[in-house]
Amino acid sequence: MTKKPRTKSDKVSEEQTTTEPHLVYKVKFPIKESVACKSILAVEGQDEVNFFDKLLEYMKIPGVDVKPVGGKDNFKIKVPGLINTPGFDNVEVFAVIRDADNNPQDVFESVKNLLKGEKLTPPQKPGEFSSGTPRVGIFIMPGSSETGMLEDLCLKTVKDHPFMPCVDAFMDCIDKKYKAINEERKIQGENEVKIKIPVKAKAQVFLSAMTETVGSVGLGAKKKYWNFDSEELDDIKQFLSQLKPSD
């Protein structure tokens, strides 16, 4: 059960860090206020926070606190941490949005079981909300039981953008180059190399063509580079609309 704490070799970022030689620990001061909103949306990371903050603002749904709880590794400890935060017992609506990655059903089941373990009532299907207290919703991106992630959804919103043929051509070209490289590597007895997550690369290529280049889809949302009017967002928008807290 007890997990080894982070060590220097682990990735750490911003904020204050203690100077202990063998244990790196981020200490964020001041401690943020307890849960104050009646509606909480838990997403994977800061990029998702930026994206959904912007989408909720676009949909004119105020009063939703979007919290980053990490992906598959941190999710199991950060969601209980969030649920434990003072004030959470006053929350009326709690939703979780996770990337499907390669298995939307497995991700849904793992989120469902985690929430059950925290004595919440999860919905029976992704994209839905339960009628428990709080009401609990789970959405697995990009939606419709497809594999993938937020970047897939973002790219779908701009599938008719005039730059997309250029982006596709670039990705095809790179793909061909990788194939050539890998044929050579195979002869040399070396392992195949490839872009780890092509959809992230594709999103980066699209964003790099914008008037002001940004490094992530969340910041892309802030710059309005994704088409929030796209019908590709209908499912997620329908889900988010249920996050509206009571007055």
Place this chain on the structure above:
Amino acid sequence: MIESIKIENFRGIKNMEMDDFKRVNLLVGKNNCGKTTLLEAIFLLLGAGNPKLPISTNSARGLHKVDETYWRILFNKMDTDVGIRLEGNFKYPQQYRILNIRPDYSSSSTALIEEKNGDKSLKIEDISSISVPVISGILLWYNRKKENKETGIDYLSGISIDGSNIKERNLQNYVEDLRGIFIRSSNFLSDIGKRFNKIQLSKKTKDILIILKQIEPSLTNLLLGSDDIILCDVGLDKLIPISSLGEGICRLLAIILALYDGNKGIVLIDEIENGLHPSSQEVLWKGIFEIAHQLDIQVFATTHSIECVHSFSLAYNKFIEEHEDERDKDNLRLFRIERKPEDKMRVVKYNNEVLFASLEQGWEVR
């Protein structure tokens, strides 16, 4: 080691159940949420055969005038019609304890309890200036059920004021098999000399010095002087009293000595951070995890300080980093006690991982 507790009608707690206690437990929550009351409830259960303990807990809260209010303050909303009931499930040795406390109406008077060097004496107030109280003391029914036995043994004890004396009804042929030490948030030095004497006799002064030197590097030795005063060598021409090094180091020493004295027992520490700089708090927690591990001690502490919570989490993670055998033992809990409307209590638990993640995220846990 206590695993769970039920508290009914004790001080500010109408009804509360807590379980999943681990070796080292930190209690947080807003003022008057019941943290100290929980420590007191555990303490009373540990010494359920000792009728003087309720008086000790009142003294720790600065209550010395023994009148009807003095006894009523033990009861929820001061309502003595509903008795206090404390239940605790202990292991090592395995037993279930139930302590019922009821008011005793048999005699009455008013007195002042004076405490000096841990001993209590009674001083009766001028009888002409006081009203006649109704409740004169308390009766304690205590049941101890051991191991797999279906029923436990009942014990009755009590303490009351009779004229100018404290009248005790003590248990006969009773042997206490649990050990508990309560460190108050203030006035914590009462037993420090006696405890240090034990350390000195068992040649463990060096172990204490290793911990204290992390805060006061000039400290090279500790010795017991007259009147139970602990003297220290900080490289001056003469030994000086440890108290001259400040409250923080005395607090640290008092806690460490209590831990060494609490062999296989439970040490309860109220407002553990008092007088300690955040850097010293980490030294203290590291010492607590080490000693609790070595001597099989369970610790309960309260705090309001976020630095103290951080130190608690950091020290535990360093401790398990250094003790491979402890990594999978899940020996830490943080409990937040919340008072809700209609006398309801809510207890929120954090294990090491969830606490670490919450602190790292900057989320409030207190």
